[in-house]
Amino acid sequence: MAQSKEQRILEFVQENAVKGDPQSVVEHIDKYCSQKEWAMNVGDEKGLILDKVFKETNPTTVLELGTYCGYSAIRMARLLKKGSRLLTVEMQPEHAAVAKPMIEFAGVQDKVQILEGATETIIPSLKTKYEVDQVDFVFIDHFKNFYTSDTKLLEKCGLLKKGSVLLADNVVYPGAPDFLEYVRTSGHYDCTNYPSHVEYSDKLDAMEKAVFKGN
Ligand SMILES: O=C(NCCCCCn1ccc2cnccc21)c1cc(-c2ccc(F)cc2)cc(O)c1O
Numbered sequence: 129m130a131q132s133k134e135q136r137i138l139e140f141v142q143e144n145a146v147k148g149d150p151q152s153v154v155e156h157i158d159k160y161c162s163q164k165e166w167a168m169n170v171g172d173e174k175g176l177i178l179d180k181v182f183k184e185t186n187p188t189t190v191l192e193l194g195t196y197c198g199y200s201a202i203r204m205a206r207l208l209k210k211g212s213r214l215l216t217v218e219m220q221p222e223h224a225a226v227a228k229p230m231i232e233f234a235g236v237q238d239k240v241q242i243l244e245g246a247t248e249t250i251i252p253s254l255k256t257k258y259e260v261d262q263v264d265f266v267f268i269d270h271f272k273n274f275y276t277s278d279t280k281l282l283e284k285c286g287l288l289k290k291g292s293v294l295l296a297d298n299v300v301y302p303g304a305p306d307f308l309e310y311v312r313t314s315g316h317y318d319c320t321n322y323p324s325h326v327e328y329s330d331k332l333d334a335m336e337k338a339v340f341k342g343n
């Protein structure tokens with residue numbers, strides 16, 4: 129079976145990065161995807177925005193929608209305080225199959241749990257099956273047309289508390305116009321836009337922070 133791009137990224141990391149060093153793994157994924165093959169990691173430019181917002185939030189329970197190769201999960205896990213955990217949802221098995229060894233190579237497997245499946249089935253099971261009470265930080269980076277429905281689902285399932293932070297990637301490109309419309313007009317969120325660029329590109333993009341104001 130021919131190797132996938134995602135498997136090539138993993139191999140490059142395993143052969144060049146420092147095992148157990150999440151920063152080294154992040155740097156090597158960026159190196160490969162900026163110099164060899166483009167891939168849809170949040171990347172180094174938007175990654176610095178993710179770091180900043182994550183540090184400001186200092187979350188205990190983190191949810192990520194869209195794992196891909198594990199880049200943003202590793203980027204966040206390297207900043208997680210002791211006793212905190214990150215749950216990341218990935219619907220595509222071939223991506224989860226790369227993210228798992230990537231997360232293990234980075235040495236953050238004890239903080240990160242990959243949940244394989246669709247968000248619409250996993251989100252309603254977080255409280256019962258994964259012992260989640262509420263989430264402090266949600267990084268949204270999966271199908272762009274799922275951002276709004278999954279945000280509403282998080283609300284409905286009582287997973288958000290006053291101050292919970294949603295940070296959404298790609299709100300300009302590929303774009304999530306209905307999500308922007310919803311969080312900016314629903315009255316339930318305080319929103320901030322962070323202009324940036326598509327990973328490893330000069331195309332314009334942005335991230336949107338939406339802080340839940342409580343029910
Ligand atoms: O499509 C993107 N991401 C989504 C990947 C698929 C998610 C699948 N998935 C995972 C969990 C899950 C749960 N439920 C349902 C589906 C689920 C994406 C694309 C670009 C991009 C593409 C072309 C271009 F020319 C420029 C930019 C850039 C990004 O940063 C992106 O994030």
Ligand SMILES: [Mg+2]
Nearest residue numbers: 170269297298
């Ligand atoms: Mg993205």
